[in-house]
Amino acid sequence: MGHKEENKLAVALIQADIEIGSPQANKAHLQELLEKAIQGESKPDLLVLPEMWNTGYALEQIQDIADPEGEESRTWLSSFAKKHRVMIVGGSVAVKKGDQIFNTMYAFDRNGQQIGEYSKLHLFRLMEEEKHLTAGEAVVTFDLDGFKAGASICYDIRFPELARSLALGGTKMLIVPAEWPHPRLHHWRTLLMARAIENQMYVIACNRVGSSRGTDFFGHSLIIDPWGEIVAEGSESEEIVTGLISPMLVDEVRGRIPVFADRRPEMYMDK
Numbered sequence: 001m002g003h004k005e006e007n008k009l010a011v012a013l014i015q016a017d018i019e020i021g022s023p024q025a026n027k028a029h030l031q032e033l034l035e036k037a038i039q040g041e042s043k044p045d046l047l048v049l050p051e052m053w054n055t056g057y058a059l060e061q062i063q064d065i066a067d068p069e070g071e072e073s074r075t076w077l078s079s080f081a082k083k084h085r086v087m088i089v090g091g092s093v094a095v096k097k098g099d100q101i102f103n104t105m106y107a108f109d110r111n112g113q114q115i116g117e118y119s120k121l122h123l124f125r126l127m128e129e130e131k132h133l134t135a136g137e138a139v140v141t142f143d144l145d146g147f148k149a150g151a152s153i154c155y156d157i158r159f160p161e162l163a164r165s166l167a168l169g170g171t172k173m174l175i176v177p178a179e180w181p182h183p184r185l186h187h188w189r190t191l192l193m194a195r196a197i198e199n200q201m202y203v204i205a206c207n208r209v210g211s212s213r214g215t216d217f218f219g220h221s222l223i224i225d226p227w228g229e230i231v232a233e234g235s236e237s238e239e240i241v242t243g244l245i246s247p248m249l250v251d252e253v254r255g256r257i258p259v260f261a262d263r264r265p266e267m268y269m270d271k
C-alpha cells in the first residue's frame with residue numbers, strides 16, 4: 001500500500017487564518033499554504049485543513065456563498081492531491097445541496113480520488129448552527145494508505161459516542177478540523193486528549209487561527225498519539241504543524257491495555 005519507511009506517515013496540519021465570507025480569498029490563501037507545506041524538507045503524506053475554510057462562520061450569508069454541491073472545493077482539492085501525490089482531508093466546507101447547507105469534509109487519496117465525504121453530525125447551538133445548517137446523517141471512515149481514519153468536525157469531539165463508535169469500527173486515527181475559539185482552550189486540549197487515550201487512537205486536529213467578529217481562534221492544532229502523548233502542537237499564529245505518526249502503535253497500545261476486550265456493553269445505560 002505504499003507505506004513509508006517504518007510505516008510512518010508524515011502529517012501536515014494547515015493551521016490557517018480564514019477570512020469570513022470570502023471563499024475565493026480563502027482558497028487562494030490556502031493554495032499558498034498547501035504549496036508551502038509540500039515544499040518542506042520531508043514531503044507530507046497527509047495534509048489536513050481547518051473547518052469551514054471557504055466561508056468561515058458567515059452563517060447569515062451562507063445560502064449565497066456556500067459551494068454548490070462542493071464542486072469547486074472538490075475539484076481544487078482533488079487536483080492538488082493528484083498533482084502532488086499527497087492525501088488530503090480537506091477540513092470542511094460549507095456546501096449547498098438544494099436549499100440545505102451542510103458542513104462537509106471531503107477526503108482524497110494520492111490519485112485525487114475522493115475517498116470520503118462526512119457532514120458534521122452535531123450542530124453547535126452556541127453559534128446557532130442548527131438554524132442555518134443541516135446535520136449529517138452518517139458516521140464516516142476512509143482509508144489513508146491502508147489505515148482506517150474516522151471523521152469528526154469540531155463540536156463533534158464533545159460526543160465521546162462518535163469517537164468510540166469509530167474506534168469500535170476499526171478506526172486508528174480520528175481527524176478533526178475545527179474553528180474552536182477562546183476561551184475554551186482547556187476543553188479543546190482535554191477533549192482531544194481524552195478521545196485519544198480512551199480510544200487508543202491517533203487524534204489529528206487542525207484548528208484555525210485569527211479573529212472574526214470578536215471571536216478569537218487559538219490554533220493549538222494537535223497530533224496526539226494513542227498513548228496520549230503530544231506528537232506536535234501548534235502555536236496561536238498561522239503555521240504548518242507537522243508530525244510523524246505510526247498507526248502500528250495503535251495495535252501496540254491496544255494490546256498493552258486491552259480496553260476494548262474489557263468493555264461491558266451489556267451494562268451500559270445507552271440503549
Ligand SMILES: O=C(O)CCC(=O)C(=O)O
Nearest residue numbers: 124154155179180181184
Ligand atoms: O464546542 C465548542 O466549544 C466549540 C465548537 C465549535 O466552535 C464548532 O463546532 O464550530
